[in-house]
Each structure stands twice: as C-alpha cells, then as structure tokens.
Amino acid sequence: MSKLIASAAIRGANILVKHAEEMLESAISKHGESFTFEFPDTAFYLPMIYAMTGFAVKTLGDMKTALENTKSLLHEEPEKDLWKPYLGEALDSGMATLFAEEIILALRYIEGLEPVKDPETGYEYNGFITDTIQRNLGIQLVDGSMPGFAAIIGAAPDDETAVKIVRELQEKNILIFLSGHVNGNSVTKQLLRKNVELGWDTYIVPLGPDTEHTLYALDWSVRASLIFGGKKPADYKGHLKYTKDRVFAFALVLGDLDEIKWTTGAGAINMGYPAVCDTDVPVIHPTGVCTYEHVDKEFDHGKIVQKAIEVRGLKVIVEKPPIPVSFGSAFEGERIRKEDMFIEFGGQRTPAFEWVRMRELDEIEDNKVIIVGKDWEKRFEQGGKMPIGIVIEVAGRKMQKDFESVIERKIHSNINEAQGVWHMGQRDINWIRINHNAKKEGFTLEHIGIIQNVMTHSRFKSIVDKVQTTIYLDEEDVLRVQEEARKSYHERDQRTAGLTDESVDTFYSCLLCQSFAPSHVCVITPERLGLCGAYNWLDGKAAYEIDPTGGNQPISTGETLDSLKGRWSGVDDYLRKASGGAVETMNAYTIMDNPMTSCGCFECIVAIVPEANGVMIVQRGHTAMTPVGMKFSTLAGSVGGGMQTPGFMGIGRNFITSKKFLYADGGLKRIVWMTKNLKDGLKEAFNERAAEEGVPDLLDKIADETIAEDSEKLLEFLTNVGHPALEMEPML
Numbered sequence: 215m216s217k218l219i220a221s222a223a224i225r226g227a228n229i230l231v232k233h234a235e236e237m238l239e240s241a242i243s244k245h246g247e248s249f250t251f252e253f254p255d256t257a258f259y260l261p262m263i264y265a266m267t268g269f270a271v272k273t274l275g276d277m278k279t280a281l282e283n284t285k286s287l288l289h290e291e292p293e294k295d296l297w298k299p300y301l302g303e304a305l306d307s308g309m310a311t312l313f314a315e316e317i318i319l320a321l322r323y324i325e326g327l328e329p330v331k332d333p334e335t336g337y338e339y340n341g342f343i344t345d346t347i348q349r350n351l352g353i354q355l356v357d358g359s360m361p362g363f364a365a366i367i368g369a370a371p372d373d374e375t376a377v378k379i380v381r382e383l384q385e386k387n388i389l390i391f392l393s394g395h396v397n398g399n400s401v402t403k404q405l406l407r408k409n410v411e412l413g414w415d416t417y418i419v420p421l422g423p424d425t426e427h428t429l430y431a432l433d434w435s436v437r438a439s440l441i442f443g444g445k446k447p448a449d450y451k452g453h454l455k456y457t458k459d460r461v462f463a464f465a466l467v468l469g470d471l472d473e474i475k476w477t478t479g480a481g482a483i484n485m486g487y488p489a490v491c492d493t494d495v496p497v498i499h500p501t502g503v504c505t506y507e508h509v510d511k512e513f514d515h516g517k518i519v520q521k522a523i524e525v526r527g528l529k530v531i532v533e534k535p536p537i538p539v540s541f542g543s544a545f546e547g548e549r550i551r552k553e554d555m556f557i558e559f560g561g562q563r564t565p566a567f568e569w570v571r572m573r574e575l576d577e578i579e580d581n582k583v584i585i586v587g588k589d590w591e592k593r594f595e596q597g598g599k600m601p602i603g604i605v606i607e608v609a610g611r612k613m614q615k616d617f618e619s620v621i622e623r624k625i626h627s628n629i630n631e632a633q634g635v636w637h638m639g640q641r642d643i644n645w646i647r648i649n650h651n652a653k654k655e656g657f658t659l660e661h662i663g664i665i666q667n668v669m670t671h672s673r674f675k676s677i678v679d680k681v682q683t684t685i686y687l688d689e690e691d692v693l694r695v696q697e698e699a700r701k702s703y704h705e706r707d708q709r710t711a712g713l714t715d716e717s718v719d720t721f722y723s724c725l726l727c728q729s730f731a732p733s734h735v736c737v738i739t740p741e742r743l744g745l746c747g748a749y750n751w752l753d754g755k756a757a758y759e760i761d762p763t764g765g766n767q768p769i770s771t772g773e774t775l776d777s778l779k780g781r782w783s784g785v786d787d788y789l790r791k792a793s794g795g796a797v798e799t800m801n802a803y804t805i806m807d808n809p810m811t812s813c814g815c816f817e818c819i820v821a822i823v824p825e826a827n828g829v830m831i832v833q834r835g836h837t838a839m840t841p842v843g844m845k846f847s848t849l850a851g852s853v854g855g856g857m858q859t860p861g862f863m864g865i866g867r868n869f870i871t872s873k874k875f876l877y878a879d880g881g882l883k884r885i886v887w888m889t890k891n892l893k894d895g896l897k898e899a900f901n902e903r904a905a906e907e908g909v910p911d912l913l914d915k916i917a918d919e920t921i922a923e924d925s926e927k928l929l930e931f932l933t934n935v936g937h938p939a940l941e942m943e944p945m946l
C-alpha cells in the first residue's frame with residue numbers, strides 16, 4: 215500500500231475522531247448524556263456502528279462509549295524513514311473514520327444542521343437515507359434495473375463534464391450519490407447550474423456538501439446486509455463480505471484529495487468499494503480487500519466511468535433503442551411539468567389507449583412502425599394535445615394469449631425510460647407527455663413505435679419472434695379500435711379471475727431476491743403474488759418461458775398435504791433445495807405456522823395483535839407507530855433476511871384481497887387494524903371480498919392510525935363496533 219495514502223488515512227482518522235469528541239462534549243454539556251437520538255426512519259440506530267460492533271447507540275452517553283471504543287482502531291502515522299506494509303493500519307483507520315463520521319452526522323442532526331440546506335442555491339440535500347427508501351429500491355436492486363452504485367466525491371473540472379459523467383452513469387442505470395466538494399464547488403452545484411433534475415426518481419442523490427456525507431451512502435449499503443442479507447449485528451466479517459460480494463458500489467473522486475477523502479476512502483475499501491480518481495494519485499493495485507484494484511486513476515473523463523465499472527467488476531447490459539434521446543431506467547422517474555411539455559396524449563384530455571395483442575407469425579411484419587392519421591406530422595408539430603391509440607402486435611412460436619397483459623404492462627417502462635418522455639396509467643386510461651427538449655432533439659411519434667418494438671424484443675426474447683406497432687392518431691380510429699381493445703381487456707380479466715390455486719398444478723418461484731437474501735424464496739401462486747407486489751403467477755410463467763434458467767422456476771405442486779393451510783409436497787421439496795436447506799416447509803395460507811419467508815422488499819407487513827385476536831397490516835412508507843408498539847422500520851427488521859417468523863409476514867399489497875389471505879386463520883375477518891392508506895387504496899376490492907365473507911361493513915370495523923395507535927385504544931374501538939375477530943377462535 216502507498217505510504218502517502220496510508221499516512222493520509224491514519225492522519226484523517228485521528229482528525230475526525232478528535233472532531234467527533236469535541237462536538238460530543240459540547241452536545242453532552244448542552245443536552246446531558248441521557249439525551250436520546252435516532253436517525254430518521256431506521257431500526258438500526260447508528261447503522262455502521264451497530265452492524266460492525268453490535269452496539270446500539272441510543273443516547274449521547276452511548277456515543278461517548280462508542281467513540282472510546284473507536285479509539286482502539288487509531289494508529290500513529292508511519293515514521294518518515296520507516297517502510298512497511300501499512301494496509302492493516304489504514305483499514306483500521308478507515309473504519310474508525312466511518313464510526314466518527316457517523317457520530318458527527320448524528321450530532322449535526324441533533325443540532326438541526328442536517329440535512330444541509332445550501333445557503334447559495336437553497337437546495338436541500340437528502341441527508342440520511344431511510345430504511346423505507348432502501349426497501350422501496352429492493353426490486354431494482356435485484357432485477358438488474360439498477361446494477362450498481364457510484365459515489366461521486368468532489369467536483370468535475372467544469373459543469374459540462376459533470377453532466378456528461380452523470381448522464382453516462384444514468385444511461386447505465388447506476389444509482390449516483392453525490393457528496394464532498396473542491397474549494398466549495400461540487401458536482402451537485404454543477405448539475406444544479408445545468409438544470410439537471412436531481413433526486414431518487416432520476417437516480418441522482420446529493421447526500422450533502424462535505425466528504426463526511428459519503429457516510430450516508432455507506433450506512434445505506436451496510437443496511438442491505440442487515441435487511442436483506444440477514445447478517446447479524448457484530449458479524450463484521452459477514453457484513454464486509456456481503457458488501458464486497460453483493461453491493462456493487464464504487465467511488466469516483468473528482469479533483470484534489472485531502473486527508474478526509476483518503477480516510478473515508480479507506481473506510482469504503484474495507485467494504486470492498488474501490489475508488490477511481492481523476493488526479494495523479496498513487497494507485498493500489500494488489501487485489502484482496504476489494505475484488506480487483508483498490509485505488510486507480512483515469513485522467514480522461516470520457517473513460518472514467520468505464521474504468522470504474524471494470525475496477526469494480528460490474529456487469530452492465532443496457533439495451534438502447536435507436537432514438538435521439540437518452541434511454542434507461544434512471545430516466546423513468548422524470549416528471550414533465552406543464553411548462554416543459556410540448557405535447558400530451560390521453561390523461562382524460564384526449565381519447566387514448568394502449569393494447570398488446572397476439573397475432574399469427576404471417577400476420578405482421580417484424581419491427582414495423584405504422585402511423586395512421588391524416589396530416590399527423592403537421593398536427594404533431596403544433597404541439598398541445600392529440601388522441602393516441604398504440605397497438606403492439608406480437609407473434610411467436612412460444613407466445614401465449616396469457617402473456618399479452620405481461621407484455622402490455624411493460625409499455626409504461628418502455629416509454630418512461632426515454633429521456634423527456636413521460637407515461638402514466640395503462641389500458642384506456644394512459645397518459646403520455648413529450649417535453650420541449652426531447653422534441654428539440656428530434657423525438658417523434660415514430661420513436662414511440664421503435665421503442666416498443668426494440669424493447670418488446672429485448673425484454674421478451676424467447677417468447678416474441680415478431681413485433682409490429684401501429685399508432686392511431688385520428689379520433690375516430692382511436693375510438694373504434696379502443697372498443698376492440700376494451701373487449702380484449704374484459705376477456706383477459708375474466709380469464710385471470712378464474713385462476714385459482716386449485717386450478718393449476720404448477721406454481722412459480724421467484725429467486726431474484728436471493729442475490730441479497732440468499733435463503734429467501736417467493737412462492738407465487740395464482741392467488742398469492744410475490745411479496746414485493748411486482749410479480750404475479752402469470753409474470754412468473756412468462757418469465758420462465760423467456761428464460762428457463764432464470765430466477766422464476768416452475769414448482770410442481772405434487773401432493774396436497776394440507777389444503778386449509780396451503781401446504782404441498784412439491785413446494786416443500788423445492789423450498790428445501792432452493793433455500794439451501796434453510797427452509798424445510800411452508801404454509802401459504804397462515805401466518806401462525808411456518809409462513810413464507812420475507813426478503814426485505816415486501817410492500818406490507820402483517821403482524822399478529824394478540825390482545826385483539828387478530829392482525830394488523832402496515833405498508834412500507836408508513837412512519838408512525840402501530841398498535842403492536844413498533845414502527846414499520848422496527849417490524850421490518852425482525853421479519854426480513856429470509857426468515858420464517860410465525861406471527862409476522864411480509865406480503866404484496868394485493869394479497870390482502872385474495873381469497874387465500876390468511877385463509878387458515880379466518881381470512882379478512884382477522885384484520886383489526888390497517889393503515890388509512892391501505893383502507894382507502896383497497897376499498898373497492900376489499901368491500902367486494904368482505905361482502906363475500908358475509909361482513910359487508912368490515913372495513914368500517916377495522917381501525918386505522920386516526921382511530922388507534924396502541925392496543926388499548928384499538929381494543930376499545932373493536933369492542934364498540936363489534937369486530938368479528940373478537941368472537942373468533944383464539945389465534946394463539
């Protein structure tokens with residue numbers, strides 16, 4: 215290891231620990247040692263300290279203890295004439311730095327200094343990354359739509375270069391964290407000056423203006439190990455191996471480095487994250503702690519992203535249709551405000567629909583885009599609004615009618631991933647906008663067709679042999695074909711409504727989350743979707759046809775061992791193998807006896823409320839207290855990581871209105887508390903199901919956060935309204 219880097223890392227760690235000590239002393243004299251603190255919306259205290267040491271820092275007094283312990287990781291700077299391998303000392307110092315930085319940032323939160331608001335631009339940085347955001351990103355992390363994470367520290371030589379680097383990362387769907395500065399200038403400021411949209415939706419997340427704010431990204435990545443990996447607090451070896459093997463992060467350090475950057479970098483190297491700098495730094499090439507090189511340099515900003523990808527060993531495969539704007543899931547969250555809009559379609563303003571229909575191979579011409587409309591170019595050039603009907607016709611030897619809806623659901627991402635083009639809704643309630651910039655770049659309606667053809671081929675390779683897209687732009691055509699489409703939507707709905715667990719002999723597994731939660735297996739049945747809510751049985755079936763060796767495998771149900779609880783011999787056999795022996799058996803229809811495991815990206819948690827003889831349901835993003843005395847983040851901490859936890863279970867939101875929801879435990883009538891968000895969002899389907907169960911007014915008898923946040927008040931309410939759960943068989 216370079217002596218220069220080791221000395222700087224050791225020096226930086228000493229500086230930061232001292233700084234943390236001074237800040238802590240002043241905070242204790244102001245607030246006292248028993249003053250409590252927690253970062254917003256996390257169940258993991260000060261996550262880095264908690265993960266590595268198992269010590270839960272809850273008070274200023276705890277911070278003092280943690281900081282004392284941190285000092286044992288500090289070292290003396292190597293003497294001038296002493297040459298030796300310093301890797302161990304530098305890595306120790308890096309870890310001490312991360313602990314000190316975590317305490318410094320916590321203390322800044324206490325003093326109301328975080329998240330930082332830039333006095334110059336008024337921009338408010340993200341600050342600490344919550345558990346909710348981490349779980350929200352679960353799917354992108356595992357399905358390949360977000361293959362890696364880049365922390366950019368410092369500032370590019372000029373604003374244009376900053377935009378170029380960030381756009382390149384966005385096109386590769388890499389999530390970008392920004393922190394640090396060089397003489398007050400930073401990539402965040404450079405992007406703001408260039409009007410680049412920042413935030414989670416565009417994969418560009420400015421954490422804070424200082425190098426220390428990089429810790430928020432590292433805190434986030436170590437929680438992946440706690441949440442998804444099921445690694446225990448204090449298992450520091452396990453955490454470091456997990457982050458190295460499963461979290462594909464790296465740093466781009468732009469501009470000059472100081473001790474704080476070097477020592478934070480040494481902390482990141484502990485976790486397996488290398489750095490590529492654009493200045494003439496000593497490199498660290500021997501592999502070991504990181505998968506490949508630890509520190510490297512690249513002066514050409516046109517090559518620096520590629521270099522970092524190689525150094526981290528990241529696999530990035532991005533399919534880009536030939537269109538004049540950028541394309542990738544990082545652009546999916548872009549919004550188009552009215553002032554930026556050039557033209558829009560649908561959204562109740564004009565008639566519109568989108569429809570995927572299966573055709574015979576000889577009925578369509580592959581990759582053809584047909585646009586039907588009188589003088590459509592002229593009308594398009596005027597901007598404003600236009601009707602639109604998009605018909606995507608697909609043919610293939612392995613294509614099935616059931617896959618139409620699966621392909622149709624991807625229209626949303628296909629269109630949204632084009633920069634400057636926005637899509638919402640589906641079927642005949644779709645809404646599309648194109649902004650002025652995209653129009654200026656030469657984007658036309660033909661490109662919408664090209665995107666559909668290319669992306670349908672790319673996403674559904676083995677079931678689609680031919681794709682042809684027709685776009686209707688005259689109102690009468692749109693209305694006429696829309697009627698045909700509506701008949702087809704209706705037929706499909708009828709078909710899927712008839713799908714029950716008993717009507718099939720094959721379920722599908724989803725193993726995508728195993729890249730983060732190695733023992734977790736989602737068993738997807740016609741009446742139970744995956745717990746992230748993103749995959750249903752038809753998706754599983756289509757995904758298997760598309761990629762027979764991929765993450766969705768058929769599970770032959772075999773003999774039914776328990777029809778009430780939902781247990782099958784074939785499912786048990788499969789689970790034993792696919793979970794690496796961690797799961798022996800599973801019951802799909804009960805929460806009390808070997809329920810399905812949870813990975814961490816579940817949409818909702820169901821938890822038993824013993825006092826009320828029922829269950830409560832809380833969705834991700836709900837940050838208030840629940841009647842079991844735990845917030846979502848705390849509950850999630852004990853449910854995830856591929857564990858079976860009787861009485862607690864992660865589920866997809868739509869499972870609540872399935873006939874098989876807690877079927878063996880009494881079904882819907884067991885729900886005694888549910889957030890208002892869930893009650894409002896599921897109202898129609900819920901009331902229908904409740905009526906089938908003979909309790910049409912059940913939703914009114916279920917409490918929410920506006921009625922009760924503790925079990926006492928909950929019980930009082932349930933007794934007053936005569937909730938059926940109080941009369942049911944005891945759950946325990």
Ligand code: SF4
Binds near residue numbers: 727749816
């Ligand atoms: S269905 Fe299950 S395993 Fe698959 S991505 Fe969703 S939560 Fe993960």
